[in-house]
Amino acid sequence: MKIIDGSITSPSGYRASGVACGLKKNGNRDLAMIVSTTEASAAGIFTKNVVKGHSLQRTMSVIRQGYAQAVIINSGNANACVGPQGLADADKMAHLLAKRVGCADSQIITGSTGVIGQPLNMEAVTNGIEIAWNKLSSEIEAGHEAELAIMTTDLVPKEAAVELEINGQRAVVAGMAKGSGMIHPNMATMIGIITTDLKVDPKLLRALLKTAADRSFNRVSVDGDTSVCDMVIALANGASGIPEISSAEDELAALLLEAMETICVKLAKMIAADGEGATKLIEVNCRGARTAEDAHQVVLAVGKSPLVKTAMFGEDANWGRILTAAGYSGVDFDPDKCNIWLGDLMVCQNGCALPFDEDEASRILNHKEITINIELGEGEASDRLWTCDFSYDYVKINGSYRT
Amino acid sequence: MKIIDGSITSPSGYRASGVACGLKKNGNRDLAMIVSTTEASAAGIFTKNVVKGHSLQRTMSVIRQGYAQAVIINSGNANACVGPQGLADADKMAHLLAKRVGCADSQIITGSTGVIGQPLNMEAVTNGIEIAWNKLSSEIEAGHEAELAIMTTDLVPKEAAVELEINGQRAVVAGMAKGSGMIHPNMATMIGIITTDLKVDPKLLRALLKTAADRSFNRVSVDGDTSVCDMVIALANGASGIPEISSAEDELAALLLEAMETICVKLAKMIAADGEGATKLIEVNCRGARTAEDAHQVVLAVGKSPLVKTAMFGEDANWGRILTAAGYSGVDFDPDKCNIWLGDLMVCQNGCALPFDEDEASRILNHKEITINIELGEGEASDRLWTCDFSYDYVKINGSYRT
Numbered sequence: 001m002k003i004i005d006g007s008i009t010s011p012s013g014y015r016a017s018g019v020a021c022g023l024k025k026n027g028n029r030d031l032a033m034i035v036s037t038t039e040a041s042a043a044g045i046f047t048k049n050v051v052k053g054h055s056l057q058r059t060m061s062v063i064r065q066g067y068a069q070a071v072i073i074n075s076g077n078a079n080a081c082v083g084p085q086g087l088a089d090a091d092k093m094a095h096l097l098a099k100r101v102g103c104a105d106s107q108i109i110t111g112s113t114g115v116i117g118q119p120l121n122m123e124a125v126t127n128g129i130e131i132a133w134n135k136l137s138s139e140i141e142a143g144h145e146a147e148l149a150i151m152t153t154d155l156v157p158k159e160a161a162v163e164l165e166i167n168g169q170r171a172v173v174a175g176m177a178k179g180s181g182m183i184h185p186n187m188a189t190m191i192g193i194i195t196t197d198l199k200v201d202p203k204l205l206r207a208l209l210k211t212a213a214d215r216s217f218n219r220v221s222v223d224g225d226t227s228v229c230d231m232v233i234a235l236a237n238g239a240s241g242i243p244e245i246s247s248a249e250d251e252l253a254a255l256l257l258e259a260m261e262t263i264c265v266k267l268a269k270m271i272a273a274d275g276e277g278a279t280k281l282i283e284v285n286c287r288g289a290r291t292a293e294d295a296h297q298v299v300l301a302v303g304k305s306p307l308v309k310t311a312m313f314g315e316d317a318n319w320g321r322i323l324t325a326a327g328y329s330g331v332d333f334d335p336d337k338c339n340i341w342l343g344d345l346m347v348c349q350n351g352c353a354l355p356f357d358e359d360e361a362s363r364i365l366n367h368k369e370i371t372i373n374i375e376l377g378e379g380e381a382s383d384r385l386w387t388c389d390f391s392y393d394y395v396k397i398n399g400s401y402r403t
Numbered sequence: 404m405k406i407i408d409g410s411i412t413s414p415s416g417y418r419a420s421g422v423a424c425g426l427k428k429n430g431n432r433d434l435a436m437i438v439s440t441t442e443a444s445a446a447g448i449f450t451k452n453v454v455k456g457h458s459l460q461r462t463m464s465v466i467r468q469g470y471a472q473a474v475i476i477n478s479g480n481a482n483a484c485v486g487p488q489g490l491a492d493a494d495k496m497a498h499l500l501a502k503r504v505g506c507a508d509s510q511i512i513t514g515s516t517g518v519i520g521q522p523l524n525m526e527a528v529t530n531g532i533e534i535a536w537n538k539l540s541s542e543i544e545a546g547h548e549a550e551l552a553i554m555t556t557d558l559v560p561k562e563a564a565v566e567l568e569i570n571g572q573r574a575v576v577a578g579m580a581k582g583s584g585m586i587h588p589n590m591a592t593m594i595g596i597i598t599t600d601l602k603v604d605p606k607l608l609r610a611l612l613k614t615a616a617d618r619s620f621n622r623v624s625v626d627g628d629t630s631v632c633d634m635v636i637a638l639a640n641g642a643s644g645i646p647e648i649s650s651a652e653d654e655l656a657a658l659l660l661e662a663m664e665t666i667c668v669k670l671a672k673m674i675a676a677d678g679e680g681a682t683k684l685i686e687v688n689c690r691g692a693r694t695a696e697d698a699h700q701v702v703l704a705v706g707k708s709p710l711v712k713t714a715m716f717g718e719d720a721n722w723g724r725i726l727t728a729a730g731y732s733g734v735d736f737d738p739d740k741c742n743i744w745l746g747d748l749m750v751c752q753n754g755c756a757l758p759f760d761e762d763e764a765s766r767i768l769n770h771k772e773i774t775i776n777i778e779l780g781e782g783e784a785s786d787r788l789w790t791c792d793f794s795y796d797y798v799k800i801n802g803s804y805r806t
Contacts, residue, residue: 051730051738051754081723081738083755116723117756228727306709320484320519324631327454335454335484351454352486353520392795 001259004172006161007143011172011197013037013239016142017135018149021128023076023114023121031128032149034071034193035101035136040237041199042068042109043206045213047230054086055079055112056229058094062109066202068235069107071193072097072132073150074125075178078189079112080228082119089120096129113152113178113189113229147176150191153276154178160266162259164198166252171198171240173259177217177232177267180276190217192232192267194260199238201246208257209234216264220272221303221387234260272386273368277393281369282312285384286326288376294331295383298374301329309390312370317361319347326374337377343370404662407575409564410546414575414600416440416642419545420538421552424531426479426517426524432552434531437474437596438504438539443640444602445471445512446609448616450633457489458482458515459632461497465512469605471638472510474596475500475535476553477528478581481592482515483631485522492523499532516555516581516592516632550579553594556679557581563669565662567601569655574601574643576662580620580635580670583679593620595635595670597663602641604649611660612637619667623675624706624790637663675789676771680796684772685715688787689729691779697734698786701777704732705788712793715773720764722750729777740780746773 009016016034023030044063046056055074062068072093079086094108101107112120136142147157161174179190194209213232238244245252273281284303289295302308305325311318319340327335335351343364347356364370412419419437426433447466449459458477465471475496482489497511504510515523539545550560564577582593597612616635641647648655676684687706692698705711708728714721722743730738738754746767750759767773 049727049730050734050736051726078723081726081751081755083753116721116727117751119756228723228730318519320481320631323454323484324452324519327452327631331453333453348484348520350486352484353522 001255001262002163003262004161004163006172006174007140007159008034008146008174008176008193008195009138009140009143010161010174011195011239013197013237014195015136015138016146017132017137018145018147019128019132019135021131022124023074029145029149030074030076031125031132032073032146033097033132033136034146034195036069036235036237037239038237039067039069039107040235041066041202041205043202043209043234045210045232047227049228051081051228053078053080053112053229054082055090055093055110056231058087058090059109059111059231062106065106067107068109069103070097070101071109071111071233072129073111073191074120075113075150075152077112077114077118077120078116078229079120081117085119089122092122093125093129096126100133109233111191111229111231113150113191116228143176150178152178152189153180154274156270156274158267158270158274160263162262164255164259166242169240169242171242172196173256173263175263175267177271179271180274189227189229190271191230192217192264194232194234194263196236197238197240198236198242198256199244200236200256201244204246204248204253205234205236207248208253208260211257212260212264215261216268219385220268221385269386272388275388277391278388279391280312280389282387282389283369283371283384284387285371285382286374286376287382288378289331289381290379292381292383295381297329297331298326298376299383299385301325302372302374303385303387306390309387312365313389313391315362315365317342317347317358317365322372322374323348323351333376333378339375339377341373404658404665405566406665407564407566409575409577410543410562411437411549411577411579411596411598412541412543412546413564413577414598414642416600416640417598418539418541419549420535420540421548421550422531422535422538424534425527426477432548433477433479434528434535435476435549435552436500436535436539437549437598439472439638439640440642441640442470442472442510443638444469444605444608446605446612446637448613448635450630452631454484454631456481456483456515456632457485458493458513459634461490461493462512462514462634465509468509470510471512472506473500473504474512474514474636475532476514476594477523478516478553478555480515480517480521480523481519481632482523483519485520488522492525495525496528496532499529503536512636514594514632514634516553516594519631546577546579553581555581555592556583557677559673559677561670561673561677563666565665567658567662569645572643572645574645575599576659576666578666578670580674582674583677592630592632593674594633595620597635597637597666599639600641600643601639601645601659602647603639603659604647607649607651607656608637608639610651611656611663614660615663615667618664619671622788623671624788672789675791678791680794681791682794683715683792685790685792686772686774686787687790688774688785689777689779690785691781692734692784693782695784695786698784700732700734701729701779702786702788704728705775705777706790709793712790715768716792716794718765718768720745720750720761720768725775725777726751726754736779736781742778742780744776
C-alpha cells in the first residue's frame with residue numbers, strides 16, 4: 001500500500017467536477033458531481049439523528065439497493081426541515097443528473113450541507129448541474145474541485161489516496177471529506193466520499209466502510225451520527241479489472257480495509273485539525289480501561305470538554321480538567337490509579353499532582369499537535385479520539401452562521 | 404412566604420464572615436465561615452464525579468451523621484488530587500475551627516473550590532481562620548462577605564432569602580451560591596449553602612433539599628454532579644423556636660420546600676446568567692414529551708449545545724440547531740410533529756421552517772433573557788433548564804485559568 005497524491009478521480013473510471021451555482025453567497029463552489037463510467041457497488045453510513053435531511057433520506061433508500069452510478073452534492077443549503085418540497089427537490093436533482101448519465105434516478109446519490117430550514121434554490125441547482133456535467137473530467141484536479149464544492153466552514157480541503165498492487169495489477173482507493181471537527185462536529189455536517197476501482201460485493205463494502213468509519217470519523221470529538229445531513233459513501237466500480245472481492249475472509253478484503261482505514265483516519269484527523277476556529281489537533285488516548293466502552297466514554301468526555309479544549313488553546317497544562325472530565329464520564333474507575341501525560345510528560349500520577357517542568361509542558365502544548373494520554377490502570381482496553389482546541393474564533397464563526 | 408433582602412445570616416442564630424487569607428493571587432476574599440449558635444440539622448448533596456475533592460469527601464462523612472454546627476470554605480484552591488495531604492489539610496481546617504466553636508471536629512463542614520492539584524497553603528488558611536473567627540457577625544453584611552469569599556470566576560454574588568410566618572412566629576430561609584453556569588457548570592464547581600432557623604429532622608431536610616436542588620441547581624445546563632467539589636448544604640438550627648418539622652406529611656414541610664425551592668431556583672438562575680463570559684440567560688423548555696426523562700434529555704441536549712449557545716450570543720434565530728440538538732438527544736420523537744418558539748415567536752412548525760419576522764426575532768434575541776420553547780407533540784411530560792450563551796469571553800476566561 002502506497003500513499004499517493006490524488007483525489008476521488010484517481011481510481012479508474014470516475015469523473016468529477018465542482019462548480020459554483022449560486023447557493024453560497026460568497027460565490028464559492030457549491031455543487032459537486034461524481035460520475036462512474038459503470039454502475040458501482042455502493043455503501044453508506046448515515047446520521048442517527050431522528051431529524052434527517054431530505055437529500056440524505058433519499059440516499060438511504062438508494063444505498064439499500066447496493067448499487068449507484070453517480071453522486072450530486074450541494075453545499076450552502078442543507079435541504080433539511082423544509083417539508084415535502086425537500087424530498088421533491090432531492091428527487092429533481094437526482095433526475096436531472098440521471099437523465100444525462102443515462103441511468104435510473106435511483107442510481108443517483110444526493111447530498112446537501114449548509115443552513116437548515118431554507119428551501120433549495122432549484123433554479124441555481126438546475127443550472128449548476130448543466131455546468132457541472134459539462135466540466136466532468138477524470139483529471140486529479142477535477143476531484144479537487146469536487147472537494148472544494150462540498151466544503152462549508154472548512155478552511156482546508158481534505159483528500160487522501162492510496163495505491164495498491166494486487167497480482168501485478170494497480171488499484172486505487174481515494175477519499176474526500178468535509179466537516180469541521182469542533183465540539184459537535186457532526187452538527188456542522190460531515191460528508192465523506194470514498195471511491196475505488198476495485199470490485200467489491202456491496203454487503204462486504206458496507207461492512208468494511210463501517211469498520212473504517214468507526215475507527216476514524218466516529219472518533220472525531222463525538223460518537224458521530226449527530227447532524228441531520230452526515231453521511232459517508234463508498235463506491236467501488238471495478239474499473240481496475242481485478243476480480244471481485246466478495247468475502248471478508250479474502251485476504252484482499254483485509255488489504256482494502258487497511259486502505260480504507262488509512263484514508264478515513266487521514267481525513268478524520270484533517271477534520272479534527274480543521275475544527276471551526278481550531279489552532280491545534282488534539283489526540284486523546286485512554287488505555288488500561290476495563291472495557292472498550294469504558295475507554296470510549298473516557299476519550300469522549302475528555303475530548304468534548306470545553307474546559308479541556310480552552311485550556312489546550314491557552315496552552316495551559318491544566319490536567320485537573322482532564323481528570324475531572326474522565327471522572328464525570330460515567331465510567332467507574334479508581335482515581336488513585338489514574339495517570340495522565342501531556343505528550344510524554346507525566347503530569348498526574350495515581351490521581352495526584354506530579355511536580356512537572358512547566359517549561360517542558362509549555363513546549364509540548366505549543367505544538368500544533370498535542371497528545372493527551374490517560375492510563376486508568378483498571379484493565380486492558382483502550383480507545384482514541386481526535387479533537388481540536390476551542391478558540392475565540394469558534395464563537396465568532398458560530399455566532400452568525402446564517403448571515 | 405415573602406422574598407426579602409437578606410443573606411445566610413438572616414435566619415436567627417447564624418454568624419458569618421468572609422476574609423482574604425492569601426489563597427487568591429488577586430487579594431480577594433477567599434475564606435468563608437458560618438457558625439450556628441447551636442448544633443443544626445445538616446443535609447447535603449454532593450458531586451457524583453468519581454474523583455472527589457478532599458474537603459468534600461470529608462464533609463460527606465460529616466453529613467452522614469445528620470448534624471453540624473459550622474462551615475469553613477476556601478476558594479482559590481480546590482484541595483483536590485493532592486494525595487493524603489488533602490484530607491489531612493481538610494481535617495486541620497475543621498479542627499482549627501472546631502477548637503474555637505467548642506464542638507467536635509466532626510461538626511464542621513469543609514469545602515474548597517478553585518484550582519485542582521495544588522496543595523493548600525495551610526499557613527494562609529490557619530491565619531485566615533483566626534481572622535475570620537474574629538470577624539464573625541450576625542449582620543446581613545457578614546453573610547454577603549461570606550458569599551464573596553466563596554466566589555471564583557463568578558462576577559456577581561448570588562444570595563436569596565425568604566421570610567415565613569408560621570402561627571404568628573417568624574422564620575427565615577436563606578441561601579448563597581457560587582458557580583458559573585457555563586457549558587459544564589459543575590466542572591467550575593457549584594457550592595450552595597442554605598440556612599434556616601427552622602428545626603427540621605435531618606432525613607426530611609435531606610429529602611427537601613434533594614427535591615429543591617433537582618428543580619434548580621440540577622437544571623442549570625447539565626444534569627449536575629460533574630465537578631469534583633460540587634456540593635449543596637442545608638443547615639437548620641431551630642433558633643426560630645418553631646417546633647420541629649419531622650414529617651413530609653406536615654404542611655410546614657410543604658411550606659419549607661416551597662421556600663427552599665424558591666431560593667434554589669433564584670440562585671440557579673443567577674448561576675446560569677453569570678456563566679463564564681455569558682451575556683444572556685437562556686431558559687429551555689420542553690413540553691409534550693412522552694416521559695419526564697425524554698423531556699430532560701431534550702432540554703439537556705439543547706441547553707448544552709455550543710452551536711445553540713453561540714447562535715444566541717450572535718442573536719441569530721438559527722432554530723435548525725435547536726431541532727438538530729433535540730434530534731440527537733437520544734429521544735425518539737417524530738420531527739414532523741415538533742414545534743419551536745423563540746420567546747412567543749413560532750419559528751418551526753411540524754418540523755419545518757416557518758416564515759417568521761426576522762426583526763421580531765432580533766428584538767426577542769436582543770433581550771438579556773431568552774426563552775426557547777420546544778413542543779414535541781408526543782405526550783404530556785415537560786422539563787426546563789437554564790443556561791447561558793457562549794461568548795468570546797468564555798474562551799478567554801478558560802484559556803488561562805491557572806495563570
